[in-house]
Structure formats: structure tokens, C-alpha cells
Amino acid sequence: MNMDRRKFLKAAGLTTLVGLGGKGVFELLKPGTVEAEMAHEGHEEGGQEKGSGPKVRWAMLIDIMALNQEKIEKIVHTCHHLHNVPNWGDPKNEIKWIWEDEYEHVFPDSYNEYNHILAGLPFLLMCNHCDNPPCVRVCPVQATFKRPDGIVAQDYHRCIGCRFCMAACPYGSRSFNWLDPRVSLRKEIAQGRKLNKRFPTRMRGVVEKCNFCVERLAEGKDPGCVEAAPDVMFYGNLADPNSNVRKILKERVSLRRKLELGTKPSVFYLI
Amino acid sequence: MYDTGKVIIGLAIFACIFLFPFLYSHGSAAPKPKPSLDTPAIKALPQKKCVEDTKFMITTHMQFLNNWRDQALRDGNRWYVNKEGKKVWISLQNTCLRCHSNKKEFCDKCHNYAGVDPYCWDCHYDPNGSKL
Numbered sequence: 001m002n003m004d005r006r007k008f009l010k011a012a013g014l015t016t017l018v019g020l021g022g023k024g025v026f027e028l029l030k031p032g033t034v035e036a037e038m039a040h041e042g043h044e045e046g047g048q049e050k051g052s053g054p055k056v057r058w059a060m061l062i063d064i065m066a067l068n069q070e071k072i073e074k075i076v077h078t079c080h081h082l083h084n085v086p087n088w089g090d091p092k093n094e095i096k097w098i099w100e101d102e103y104e105h106v107f108p109d110s111y112n113e114y115n116h117i118l119a120g121l122p123f124l125l126m127c128n129h130c131d132n133p134p135c136v137r138v139c140p141v142q143a144t145f146k147r148p149d150g151i152v153a154q155d156y157h158r159c160i161g162c163r164f165c166m167a168a169c170p171y172g173s174r175s176f177n178w179l180d181p182r183v184s185l186r187k188e189i190a191q192g193r194k195l196n197k198r199f200p201t202r203m204r205g206v207v208e209k210c211n212f213c214v215e216r217l218a219e220g221k222d223p224g225c226v227e228a229a230p231d232v233m234f235y236g237n238l239a240d241p242n243s244n245v246r247k248i249l250k251e252r253v254s255l256r257r258k259l260e261l262g263t264k265p266s267v268f269y270l271i
Numbered sequence: 272m273y274d275t276g277k278v279i280i281g282l283a284i285f286a287c288i289f290l291f292p293f294l295y296s297h298g299s300a301a302p303k304p305k306p307s308l309d310t311p312a313i314k315a316l317p318q319k320k321c322v323e324d325t326k327f328m329i330t331t332h333m334q335f336l337n338n339w340r341d342q343a344l345r346d347g348n349r350w351y352v353n354k355e356g357k358k359v360w361i362s363l364q365n366t367c368l369r370c371h372s373n374k375k376e377f378c379d380k381c382h383n384y385a386g387v388d389p390y391c392w393d394c395h396y397d398p399n400g401s402k403l
Contacts, residue, residue: 014299029288149347155345155346182403198364201394201396201403
């Protein structure tokens with residue numbers, strides 16, 4: 001190869017620049033292209049058509065003012081019965097799809113100790129089915145994914161139990177099956193628990209969470225929690241400006257958890 | 272060759288041990304399993320036909336069920352249209368096992384014979400059975 005010293009130094013300098021600068025150099029030479037590419041890729045991840053938003057975006061509204069202990073128990077029991085969620089009776093192995101907590105834990109970012117209205121109220125927590133779900137971003141096998149209707153689904157066939165999603169979820173909505181859930185279910189059946197024979201169980205080593213009752217929505221039924229307490233839980237299409245949930249949200253004050261994280265949760269707390 | 276006698280005895284013992292299982296079970300092959308179709312739901316059918324034809328189901332049910340799984344869970348489309356244009360609700364527990372309500376006599380018989388252990392049953396179960 002015939003190359004004089006001057007040419008060699010130029011080539012070496014340019015190579016170093018690209019190596020050190022990376023994306024910035026492309027920005028310098030051809031502005032706009034990299035950002036456009038990245039934006040395009042990011043768009044595809046969402047699985048939505050450009051320009052037009054999704055047609056269906058399921059959301060859940062929980063009327064905190066109408067909640068009481070009796071209704072909470074009914075809702076949790078209905079959900080956990082419908083999905084054969086085991087009750088280990090031990091917080092270490094606990095599996096939860098929907099559960100109760102108090103104001104200061106639900107809204108740690110906006111907790112106000114002088115707010116005596118919210119402080120005493122019970123809150124029901126579940127998977128927020130975020131618009132921008134961090135669990136989906138981190139799952140290495142795409143076992144958890146966002147459906148076009150906004151429901152964050154979990155594919156137990158694919159889950160390898162790495163628990164990245166549990167670390168990523170800012171709401172603690174995911175539980176890991178440390179033990180075979182059937183061991184607990186068998187014990188509970190012996191004590192009189194009924195199994196929902198239309199729904200499978202899970203196996204040891206997979207992560208599970210609320211599935212927004214996709215199996216019931218597919219059959220045209222309401223989610224279990226809504227059926228258990230129709231005066232507390234409301235669900236509907238957030239993408240439709242004339243839907244029931246949008247009407248309620250227009251009239252009532254609502255809270256969403258940890259909005260500053262940008263996950264855009266689709267569970268609303270009505271106060 | 273040194274120690275001819277010992278080597279030959281050793282070889283003979285090895286051959287005996289090695290051949291024992293073959294000789295022992297010779298002529299007593301496990302009979303080919305016949306999955307039972309004897310369930311009330313199948314008996315009540317006007318035409319004994321699965322979702323697709325029998326030959327297809329026997330040879331391809333594994334890939335078929337995998338496709339069903341992906342279609343229902345990943346694509347959210349729970350209706351399957353068979354070759355005759357008939358719509359079928361996709362569900363192992365609620366469609367397959369409704370007719371084949373004898374998992375032990377139907378699924379397990381062949382699976383045990385073939386020595387396969389499909390992980391379907393880690394989570395799904397026979398809704399007609401009394402045991403989980």
C-alpha cells in the first residue's frame with residue numbers, strides 16, 4: 001500500500017474521532033439522521049401505527065372513596081380465585097395480582113402527612129399496564145410484552161425467571177414463583193378452596209402478575225375485579241374520548257402512581 | 272498376549288452384562304398404545320372428528336398446539352378457523368380437554384409410550400380430573 005505520512009495521520013485521526021465520538025460524529029457530518037433512525041426504532045417497539053394512536057387502550061379506575069375492607073376482600077378473593085393464585089400465607093413466597101396497601105406506600109413521592117383524607121383510606125394495587133412499561137423493555141426473552149390494546153401480558157411459556165422485570169417494575173406488581181404453586185393449591189384445595197378449572201396454574205420459576213383478565217375480555221366478560229365490585233372498579237377504553245372511563249375522569253379528581261417516572265400507568269385512583 | 276484367560280473371562284462377563292437387558296426383554300415389546308376416544312363428549316358427537324382430520328392431528332398436534340398457543344396468547348386471536356371453515360375457540364383446557372376428558376387414557380398413554388414429557392402439564396391440567 002502506498003500512503004504517505006500525511007494521509008496516514010489524517011486517516012488515523014478520523015478513525016480516532018469516530019471511535020471516541022461515536023454517534024456525535026455522525027451528527028456532525030449528517031445532522032438528524034441518527035436521531036431519526038432511533039426515533040423510528042423506538043416507534044416500532046410500541047407496536048402502533050404512526051400518527052394514529054391505538055384504537056383501544058384499556059384502563060382501570062378505582063374509586064377509593066367507595067372502597068371498604070369488605071369490598072377489598074371480595075375483589076382480591078375473586079381475582080385470586082379466577083386465576084388460581086396460591087396463598088402461601090408467607091410474605092416471602094407471596095404471589096399477588098391485586099392487593100391492598102396504604103397511602104404513604106402507594107404514593108411515596110407525594111405523601112403528605114397532613115392529608116388526613118387520603119391517609120386513612122385503603123388503596124387497591126395491581127399491575128398498572130403502563131403505556132411505557134419498563135418490564136417489557138428489560139425482559140430478555142420478550143416473555144412480557146405490550147398488546148396493541150395496551151395490556152401488558154406475561155407469557156409463562158417463555159419466561160425464564162430472571163426477574164429483571166421485577167427489578168424494573170416501579171410498582172412491585174410482579175411476583176416470582178419460588179416454589180411450585182400447585183403445592184400450595186393442593187393444600188388449599190384440601191382445606192376447601194375451589195379451583196377455577198377454566199384457568200391454568202403457573203409453574204415454579206416464572207414471574208406472574210395481573211393480566212387485566214385478557215381471557216375474560218376475549219370472551220366478552222368484564223374483568224373479575226369489576227364484576228366483584230362494579231361500584232368501585234370501572235374499566236373502559238381510554239383511547240375513546242366518549243368512553244365511560246373518560247367521562248368519569250372528566251368529572252372526578254384522579255391520581256396515578258409515580259407519574260414522574262414516565263411509565264404512564266393506566267390505573268387511576270378516583271378521589 | 273499376557274493373561275489371556277483373565278481377559279477372556281472379563282470380556283465374557285462384560286458381554287453378559289451388556290447383552291442382559293436386550294436378552295431379558297426380548298420378545299416382550301410394549302404394545303403400541305391406543306389412545307382412548309371413549310368419552311361422553313366424543314360419543315355425543317354426530318361425526319367423530321377433531322378440529323382437523325385425525326391423521327393431521329396425530330402427526331402434527333405438537334406444532335399445531337404451539338401455533339394455537341402463540342395465536343391466542345401473543346396475537347390475542349382466540350378463534351381458529353379450520354380447513355372446513357369452522358370456527359373453534361382456542362384453548363387447551365377448555366376446548367381440547369372438553370372432548371378429550373380422559374387425559375390419562377388419551378394424552379398420557381402415547382406420551383408415556385414415546386417417553387416424552389410435554390411441559391404443557393406444568394401449568395395446564397385436566398379440568399375433569401380430581402387431582403391437580
